Amino acid sequence: MSRLSLLVDLASLLAREVDLDALLGTACERLAQAMFADRATIWLVDAEQGDLVTRVALLPELPALRLPLGRGIAGYVARTGEVVRVDDASTDARFDPTADRATGYTTRSMLVAPIREEARAPVRGVVQLLNKQGGGSFDEEEERYLVALASQLARAFTMTTLRAADGGNPGLVLQGPFNRIVGRSAPITAVYEKIQLAAQTDATVLLRGETGTGKGLFARAIHVNSRRQARPFVTVDCTTLPAQLVESELFGHERGAFTGADRRVPGKVELAEGGTLFLDELGDLPLDIQGKLLRFLQDRTFERVGGRNTMRGDVRVVCATHRDLETAVAEGRFREDLYYRVRVVEIELPPLRTRGREEIEALTRHFADVYAQRYGRPSPTFDPAALLAIGSHTWPGNVRELEHWIESAIALAPDGRITPSHLPQRRRPTTISDGREEEVRLPLHLSLDDAIERYVGSVVAACDGNKTEAARRLGVGRNTIARALSRRHGGGPSSRGPDSLLGGSQSRGDDD
Numbered sequence: 001m002s003r004l005s006l007l008v009d010l011a012s013l014l015a016r017e018v019d020l021d022a023l024l025g026t027a028c029e030r031l032a033q034a035m036f037a038d039r040a041t042i043w044l045v046d047a048e049q050g051d052l053v054t055r056v057a058l059l060p061e062l063p064a065l066r067l068p069l070g071r072g073i074a075g076y077v078a079r080t081g082e083v084v085r086v087d088d089a090s091t092d093a094r095f096d097p098t099a100d101r102a103t104g105y106t107t108r109s110m111l112v113a114p115i116r117e118e119a120r121a122p123v124r125g126v127v128q129l130l131n132k133q134g135g136g137s138f139d140e141e142e143e144r145y146l147v148a149l150a151s152q153l154a155r156a157f158t159m160t161t162l163r164a165a166d167g168g169n170p171g172l173v174l175q176g177p178f179n180r181i182v183g184r185s186a187p188i189t190a191v192y193e194k195i196q197l198a199a200q201t202d203a204t205v206l207l208r209g210e211t212g213t214g215k216g217l218f219a220r221a222i223h224v225n226s227r228r229q230a231r232p233f234v235t236v237d238c239t240t241l242p243a244q245l246v247e248s249e250l251f252g253h254e255r256g257a258f259t260g261a262d263r264r265v266p267g268k269v270e271l272a273e274g275g276t277l278f279l280d281e282l283g284d285l286p287l288d289i290q291g292k293l294l295r296f297l298q299d300r301t302f303e304r305v306g307g308r309n310t311m312r313g314d315v316r317v318v319c320a321t322h323r324d325l326e327t328a329v330a331e332g333r334f335r336e337d338l339y340y341r342v343r344v345v346e347i348e349l350p351p352l353r354t355r356g357r358e359e360i361e362a363l364t365r366h367f368a369d370v371y372a373q374r375y376g377r378p379s380p381t382f383d384p385a386a387l388l389a390i391g392s393h394t395w396p397g398n399v400r401e402l403e404h405w406i407e408s409a410i411a412l413a414p415d416g417r418i419t420p421s422h423l424p425q426r427r428r429p430t431t432i433s434d435g436r437e438e439e440v441r442l443p444l445h446l447s448l449d450d451a452i453e454r455y456v457g458s459v460v461a462a463c464d465g466n467k468t469e470a471a472r473r474l475g476v477g478r479n480t481i482a483r484a485l486s487r488r489h490g491g492g493p494s495s496r497g498p499d500s501l502l503g504g505s506q507s508r509g510d511d512d
């Protein structure tokens with residue numbers, strides 16, 4: 001591949017809004033090829049940890065490396081924003097041989113450029129080319145080329161368009177190296193509107209909703225749609241913090257604050273300066289730290305553990321919880337004053353089962369595309385029985401559960417033809433198997449027609465799509481099954497339209 005065609009290729013990858021991992025993986029591979037480099041690595045700045053992490057590397061021996069900002073040549077480039085070209089790394093004082101020692105590789109020449117859109121823009125990562133002994137050096141022209149390419153890569157971070165993928169909400173732009181937001185049902189559209197309004201302010205937001213409904217995704221959406229989007233987005237997972245470490249995690253500590261505190265460490269509040277602090281699973285925050293968080297929310301002041309100076313943080317706070325905070329308040333596990341403080345703007349994310357069939361269908365397509373691309377699988381086709389199983393499940397784990405179903409199906413079906421056998425077995429909606437009764441769960445808000453359709457759909461799915469077998473189990477004729485599956489749509493095969501993914505099998509009617 002020529003260098004020019006690599007640039008064009010990258011531009012078209014960007015325009016196609018591909019998944020960021022896939023984009024960087026392809027960029028890395030093609031870059032090494034076009035520059036005749038032995039290895040190429042892309043490092044990203046991890047603002048939360050204050051270091052660099054390899055996102056993609058043609059270093060099969062080491063899937064992920066971390067490097068403090070400033071350490072090694074990549075760390076130097078990340079900190080200073082300078083381009084570095086060296087002919088013999090072993091003579092360069094900045095060179096850190098840790099990776100070479102771990103891999104047995106002997107780096108000779110290096111060309112390393114910061115990933116940023118323009119000269120004074122924040123450095124988002126580093127792109128690094130290596131040649132080993134005898135592999136030759138990089139020249140000035142290659143340096144110019146790499147700088148141009150790095151600025152294109154930077155656009156992947158700021159321009160990867162993460163708006164609603166199906167065009168449902170053109171106003172809400174979701175940028176960043178993350179998944180796109182899919183959906184245009186009425187309940188999710190109402191969420192977009194609130195997110196957009198909240199993003200225009202610095203108000204504290206509380207995102208509520210069952211597990212897997214997208215609270216983390218929407219927290220980030222608030223950040224990237226706000227005036228703070230160029231500053232860090234820092235997450236604190238309140239469930240994983242041991243109580244005694246919470247305060248230090250949030251507000252940092254001074255050297256000597258406790259045994260083992262051998263240096264001053266900034267807390268997440270400091271790391272998020274100018275940006276957004278996302279407190280995930282706030283309902284699990286230990287009671288004794290809740291007062292300190294309340295104070296920070298009230299006047300944005302805090303002290304590091306073991307410190308005397310009162311500090312001030314310019315941070316916007318977004319919280320999420322799937323817990324019933326009202327009960328936690330009533331039971332004395334959550335402070336009432338904090339409860340009122342965090343729910344200045346409260347946004348409830350709807351469970352997937354209330355968003356309608358079209359949304360499940362759009363998400364199924366979306367995840368099928370993402371994972372087919374990620375795993376190098378052909379564009380998948382769904383067997384009608386698999387669609388029935390997907391359409392009739394009630395999704396207690398919400399979007400995350402659907403994502404896992406589709407990911408596993410894509411992984412297990414190398415030819416791209418997805419049947420019920422590729423869906424998670426234990427969650428398949430079956431009625432009778434091996435003589436054991438199993439449950440079909442139906443939400444209570446369904447109309448009778450919908451309930452019958454879903455129930456019959458589940459039985460057909462349990463029979464691997466064989467309607468004759470389903471009819472036998474239910475003690476009815478095969479035509480009754482076909483009618484039940486299409487009654488909500490007036491029984492006509494065309495009523496759902498040819499593009500309907502999850503409705504496809506129903507519209508086929510009596511075909512087996």
Ligand SMILES: Nc1ncnc2c1ncn2[C@@H]1O[C@H](COP(=O)(O)OP(=O)(O)OP(=O)(O)O)[C@@H](O)[C@H]1O
Pocket residue numbers: 179180181182183209210211212213214215216217218320321322399400403
């Ligand atoms: N509308 C959506 N479009 C595309 N992907 C989505 C959407 N909603 C959620 N996802 C994806 O589903 C997965 C679960 O979402 P997320 O982690 O944000 O849920 P959550 O509500 O924070 O879950 P938990 O409460 O368990 O932490 C993620 O991979 C997320 O990217």
